[in-house]
Amino acid sequence: MRRLATLPLLMVGISIISFLLLNFAPGDAAEITLKRQNSGISPSKEAVAALRQELGLDASLPVRYGRWVSDAVRGDLGESYRTGSSISGELFRRMPATLLLATTALALAVAVGIPLGILAAVKRGTWLDTACRMLALVGAAIPSYVMAPALMLLFAVKLDWLPAIGYGSPEQLILPAVALSFGTMAQLMRLTRASVLEILGQDYMRTARAKGLTETVIVWRHGLKNALLPVVTVLGTSTGYLLGGAIIIETIFGWPGVGQFMITGITQRDYPVVQGFVVYIAVIFLLVNLIVDISYRWLDPRLHFDRQAT
Amino acid sequence: MEGIPGQTARRPSALDRMRQDPGAILGFIIVAAAILTAFLAPWLPLNDPTDLNLDNRLLPPSAEFLLGTDHLGRDELSRIIFGARFTLLMAGSTVAIIMLIALVVGSLSGYYGGWIDISLMLVVDLLLAFPSLILGVAVAGILGPSLINVMIAVSIVWWASHARVIRGMVLAARQREYVEAARAIGASDRRIVVFHISRNILGPFVVLATLDMGWIILGIAGLSFLGLGAQPPTPEWGAMLNDSRSYMQTSPLLLLAPGSAIFLLVLGFNLLGDGIRDMLDTTTYR
Numbered sequence: 001m002r003r004l005a006t007l008p009l010l011m012v013g014i015s016i017i018s019f020l021l022l023n024f025a026p027g028d029a030a031e032i033t034l035k036r037q038n039s040g041i042s043p044s045k046e047a048v049a050a051l052r053q054e055l056g057l058d059a060s061l062p063v064r065y066g067r068w069v070s071d072a073v074r075g076d077l078g079e080s081y082r083t084g085s086s087i088s089g090e091l092f093r094r095m096p097a098t099l100l101l102a103t104t105a106l107a108l109a110v111a112v113g114i115p116l117g118i119l120a121a122v123k124r125g126t127w128l129d130t131a132c133r134m135l136a137l138v139g140a141a142i143p144s145y146v147m148a149p150a151l152m153l154l155f156a157v158k159l160d161w162l163p164a165i166g167y168g169s170p171e172q173l174i175l176p177a178v179a180l181s182f183g184t185m186a187q188l189m190r191l192t193r194a195s196v197l198e199i200l201g202q203d204y205m206r207t208a209r210a211k212g213l214t215e216t217v218i219v220w221r222h223g224l225k226n227a228l229l230p231v232v233t234v235l236g237t238s239t240g241y242l243l244g245g246a247i248i249i250e251t252i253f254g255w256p257g258v259g260q261f262m263i264t265g266i267t268q269r270d271y272p273v274v275q276g277f278v279v280y281i282a283v284i285f286l287l288v289n290l291i292v293d294i295s296y297r298w299l300d301p302r303l304h305f306d307r308q309a310t
Numbered sequence: 311m312e313g314i315p316g317q318t319a320r321r322p323s324a325l326d327r328m329r330q331d332p333g334a335i336l337g338f339i340i341v342a343a344a345i346l347t348a349f350l351a352p353w354l355p356l357n358d359p360t361d362l363n364l365d366n367r368l369l370p371p372s373a374e375f376l377l378g379t380d381h382l383g384r385d386e387l388s389r390i391i392f393g394a395r396f397t398l399l400m401a402g403s404t405v406a407i408i409m410l411i412a413l414v415v416g417s418l419s420g421y422y423g424g425w426i427d428i429s430l431m432l433v434v435d436l437l438l439a440f441p442s443l444i445l446g447v448a449v450a451g452i453l454g455p456s457l458i459n460v461m462i463a464v465s466i467v468w469w470a471s472h473a474r475v476i477r478g479m480v481l482a483a484r485q486r487e488y489v490e491a492a493r494a495i496g497a498s499d500r501r502i503v504v505f506h507i508s509r510n511i512l513g514p515f516v517v518l519a520t521l522d523m524g525w526i527i528l529g530i531a532g533l534s535f536l537g538l539g540a541q542p543p544t545p546e547w548g549a550m551l552n553d554s555r556s557y558m559q560t561s562p563l564l565l566l567a568p569g570s571a572i573f574l575l576v577l578g579f580n581l582l583g584d585g586i587r588d589m590l591d592t593t594t595y596r
Contacts, residue, residue, distance in 0.1 A: 006435065013436040025452045137333075141577040143528045145535045145551060146569040153558050153565060244443025248532060252555070263536060266451035278448045282440050 025271035077276035098257030105181035117192025139186020148179035236292035334585020340578030356388035389545035416476025521583035
């Protein structure tokens with residue numbers, strides 16, 4: 001398994017990129033920390049130099065990287081420049097909100113996109129197929145930051161059916177989740193349609209038809225399992241896309257997740273927060289892709305044959 | 311259908327096929343209209359897009375301001391049209407940078423193989439290990455808010471997947487007879503890559519670039535929406551969307567205008583890209 005073999009290498013790479021990210025950021029950690037402690041008054045040069053030494057900031061780049069990694073592995077992603085509180089603690093507190101949003105959006109995209117894709121392929125050429133293809137085109141061209149305010153305008157401001165912002169109740173989850181899932185839903189639908197269409201033209205499907213099975217049985221028993229395999233592979237990418245989109249959606253809807261934390265970090269030039277967020281999400285994304293990869297191999301027996309053959 | 315003896319009817323050419331594709335025509339019209347309007351913007355009878363007038367703030371559409379005015383009394387229509395200029399210029403140059411990096415890296419990797427291939431693809435794998443929007447936001451955020459930094463951030467996160475695609479195409483092209491023939495007559499590596507392989511992967515390359523325009527427009531506008539890109543008073547669609555959120559209740563047009571502009575232009579490029587792909591891809595021709 002190539003993925004498992006490259007996993008440690010990717011982990012090291014991710015850590016190097018994330019470390020360099022903060023290293024390139026403007027501002028000196030010691031100076032910023034002292035300024036915060038002195039309530040905004042610029043500290044003396046000596047005080048900054050002393051703290052730099054204490055924090056180990058004057059060490060060479062590889063040494064600092066080594067220290068940072070050994071802290072990060074133990075779950076310590078440093079402290080916020082602004083509040084001085086632990087970044088991993090804050091990420092941990094906010095993660096459930098983001099996970100709730102992202103998994104609801106993914107579930108919505110899967111529950112609507114895949115059945116619509118199957119339907120469009122089976123009813124190829126009908127008005128239903130046309131409508132689905134239009135929806136796919138529209139979904140790919142409307143970004144979440146247009147969709148979200150538009151939904152808010154319609155359902156919260158004009159119709160007053162749903163709350164515009166906030167976190168906690170199921171009603172407050174609906175608009176952000178729909179806005180986040182729309183693009184992914186359209187993409188899954190397009191992919192499922194293409195995949196089912198391809199499978200329907202395969203020889204074994206013709207054999208099944210020749211045996212006299214009804215079209216419904218053919219599609220459900222023989223077609224879907226094979227058609228959905230390529231769809232499974234993009235679920236990893238979709239998760240990454242949804243986690244990225246969550247940054248925007250959380251900002252719009254005042255959703256107290258990790259994305260909002262990161263954007264606040266950027267606007268306040270709180271770079272360790274940005275760095276911590278990137279590491280955190282990259283590791284989650286890596287694990288999701290690993291799970292997708294493993295389940296794909298498990299679902300597709302042909303891949304086992306390949307391995308035995310070589 | 312092809313190759314049937316006695317069949318004399320002319321096989322439809324690529325352009326004929328594109329003419330029969332209403333989606334591609336629509337895409338072409340949208341993109342052409344946007345480019346033309348954006349190009350002509352300075353000569354059109356429009357108000358200055360950055361001219362503030364607080365007496366005119368949040369006006370509804372009128373003869374003077376066809377789409378009304380924004381929260382600082384600026385003409386919304388001229389901001390949308392000048393916004394098209396920024397969007398097309400930035401997305402166009404970003405796509406050019408991305409494709410150039412991808413072409414160089416992909417060709418080196420695919421043509422030479424060996425340790426060059428392994429190390430370049432490791433960098434690609436590494437960049438793809440991050441969700442692209444998240445790395446883009448982080449890089450743009452750390453570089454500081456500006457349009458140039460957004461272009462840099464988008465280029466950094468976006469070239470990797472294309473480099474892999476181009477590597478695959480070069481790898482396949484390398485084994486073809488025409489490359490063998492070129493090598494046999496003593497062509498240099500550079501000449502083979504630049505003249506023979508590049509020319510033969512041009513089609514998929516154009517499709518990739520056209521479809522990319524849509525993604526890059528969305529990415530740049532998204533980062534600007536988050537306040538990382540265009541700074542006031544630049545008329546940029548993502549930034550305009552962000553500004554309009556506070557006034558959506560009273561002036562929904564300020565939200566709908568840039569939103570529709572982004573949607574239409576991205577739709578146009580996507581339709582055009584799909585159309586060009588179908589046109590070049592003879593396997594879907596039946």
